[in-house]
Amino acid sequence: MRRPDPSVETTGQDERAACPYCGSTETRREHPKGPSLCRSMHYCDACEQPFEAFG
Numbered sequence: 001m002r003r004p005d006p007s008v009e010t011t012g013q014d015e016r017a018a019c020p021y022c023g024s025t026e027t028r029r030e031h032p033k034g035p036s037l038c039r040s041m042h043y044c045d046a047c048e049q050p051f052e053a054f055g
């Protein structure tokens, strides 16, 4: 079931981290590919930059 409002898509955590480069929240979460599972990778669709977010 998809909801049109992305702000509702919270599963207990804020997966939409703001981009540290442009401040956009048009980001998506990437799957971690390294041993550091405590941090999450995000990808900004606005400026097309990957960034890390803790938590």
Ligand SMILES: [Zn+2]
Pocket (backbone or CB within 6 Å): 019, 020, 021, 022, 023, 024, 044, 045, 046, 047, 048, 049
């Ligand atoms: Zn950005």
